[in-house]
Amino acid sequence: MCEFVIPGAQNTTVLVVGATSSIGRIVVRKLMLRGYTVKALVRKADQEVVDMLPRSVEILTGDVGDPATLYDAVQGCNKIIYCATARSTISGDLYRVDNRGVYNLTKAFQDYNNKMAQLRAGKSSKSKLTITKFKSPESVDGWGVRQGTYFQDVVSSKYDGGMDAKFEYTFTGDAVFSGYVFTRGGYVDLSKKLSLPLGRTLDRYEGLVLSVGGNGRSYILILEAGPLADTSQSKLYFSRFSTKAGFCRVRVPFSSFRPVKPDDPPLDPFLVHTLTIRFEPRRQKAVESRTGVKQDPRSFKLILEYIKALPTGQETDFILVSCTGSGIEPTRREQVLKAKRAGEESLRKSGLGYTIIRPGPLKEEPGGQRALIFDQGNRISQGISCADVADICVKALHDSTARNKSFDVCYEYVADQGKELYELVAHLPDKANNYLTPALSVLEKNT
Numbered sequence: 001m002c003e004f005v006i007p008g009a010q011n012t013t014v015l016v017v018g019a020t021s022s023i024g025r026i027v028v029r030k031l032m033l034r035g036y037t038v039k040a041l042v043r044k045a046d047q048e049v050v051d052m053l054p055r056s057v058e059i060l061t062g063d064v065g066d067p068a069t070l071y072d073a074v075q076g077c078n079k080i081i082y083c084a085t086a087r088s089t090i091s092g093d094l095y096r097v098d099n100r101g102v103y104n105l106t107k108a109f110q111d112y113n114n115k116m117a118q119l120r121a122g123k124s125s126k127s128k129l130t131i132t133k134f135k136s137p138e139s140v141d142g143w144g145v146r147q148g149t150y151f152q153d154v155v156s157s158k159y160d161g162g163m164d165a166k167f168e169y170t171f172t173g174d175a176v177f178s179g180y181v182f183t184r185g186g187y188v189d190l191s192k193k194l195s196l197p198l199g200r201t202l203d204r205y206e207g208l209v210l211s212v213g214g215n216g217r218s219y220i221l222i223l224e225a226g227p228l229a230d231t232s233q234s235k236l237y238f239s240r241f242s243t244k245a246g247f248c249r250v251r252v253p254f255s256s257f258r259p260v261k262p263d264d265p266p267l268d269p270f271l272v273h274t275l276t277i278r279f280e281p282r283r284q285k286a287v288e289s290r291t292g293v294k295q296d297p298r299s300f301k302l303i304l305e306y307i308k309a310l311p312t313g314q315e316t317d318f319i320l321v322s323c324t325g326s327g328i329e330p331t332r333r334e335q336v337l338k339a340k341r342a343g344e345e346s347l348r349k350s351g352l353g354y355t356i357i358r359p360g361p362l363k364e365e366p367g368g369q370r371a372l373i374f375d376q377g378n379r380i381s382q383g384i385s386c387a388d389v390a391d392i393c394v395k396a397l398h399d400s401t402a403r404n405k406s407f408d409v410c411y412e413y414v415a416d417q418g419k420e421l422y423e424l425v426a427h428l429p430d431k432a433n434n435y436l437t438p439a440l441s442v443l444e445k446n447t
Helices: 024-033 047-052 091-119 154-159 330-348 386-396 436-441
Strands: 013-017 037-042 058-061 079-082 129-133 144-149 163-169 175-181 186-193 205-214 218-225 235-242 246-253 272-279 299-311 318-321 354-359 372-375 405-411
Touching: 013 024, 024 037, 024 386, 079 091, 091 318, 091 330, 144 163, 163 186, 175 186, 175 272, 235 246, 246 299, 246 330, 272 299, 318 330, 318 386, 330 354, 354 386, 372 436, 386 405, 386 436
Parallel strands: 013 037, 013 079, 037 058, 079 318, 318 354, 354 405
Antiparallel strands: 129 299, 144 186, 163 175, 175 299, 186 272, 205 246, 205 299, 218 235, 218 272, 372 405
16 A cells, blocks of 8 residues: 555545546545545445445535535635536536636636635735736826837838727727738837735736737737846746637636747746737738627737736646547537636636546546547547546646646557657657656646
């Protein structure tokens, strides 16, 4: 038994949601074998469920679709493994479990941690820091709009078609940054000096999340960093992000920012004092509106809801078992994936450290018998044992490479000619105990 025990497991309580599912049952037993304290959330604690789970597991009744039933479940928990899935493909069930259920549980978990932090006169490490919210006409104060061009010579003036932009709080209750740029090489900036709460600096966070409404345009997020006493020493760092029609949340990790001048050092979030959102017509694509009419790529409209900072950390807080969509009937696949992806998106933007596992079609067979392939990009189509998925869940709890990762996983297989993936994936020839770290280290850092 001792060889299975994980250091730190005795001080870690894990809530398993969907503990009676084909993966959840195995997850519970693997956790207990390794010394964790396990709580199981089920909808009905009847005798069949009681007999299905080990006696030392604390069984709690609740419904992920009902937030009021979740606060007792998260009490005392350090981590969550979410294995629940809708029992049918009815849109209502999918929305309640795979979409809204994830959101409800992340909120309950964060609310609990905030409450505990307040009792300690601190702030929860699992909560986002609000930089600015655009909820009133006063919220747009301090933001300045500036026009510029990349061309500084006289020749550029012959291409000058003008530019215009504004940032206003509309009568509909939206903060809107909009306008057009017809100047060749021109751009428009929306900037503001940051004013963080006393004692808060961005070096305690790992990135920014923006809730925005867009029309498919791409933008540049620019951070100015340096001593406030001498802004002439400030350095600029940029990262690009794209929007889509309607509202979306954009996650921009600090690791994705690059210096404008290649010789400048990497970004130090501690020194950031000014934030800028830039629109430039270069690299824009003509996007069709909902009416089918192509929009001029030189015009833009960005609705801002909030900008927040995402907390940093070494380990994942919330593991979500999703799916690749393979093996689902084509007539039902779209609605299933829509609900699953919406749940994934709410987890990414929650501020919790997350790991999202998308297994191929599940197989009821022993685990640890075949090599696994880890990939990103929704390209795999093979199946995987429920026991192997459970093993990945447990290994991801304390693996820093699993934090803020989304990945697909399946059994090793021989790909069709011309569709080989082995150069793009982590291909593992054996089941070494530390297989997850090398597998995920070659995949994308943040997803």
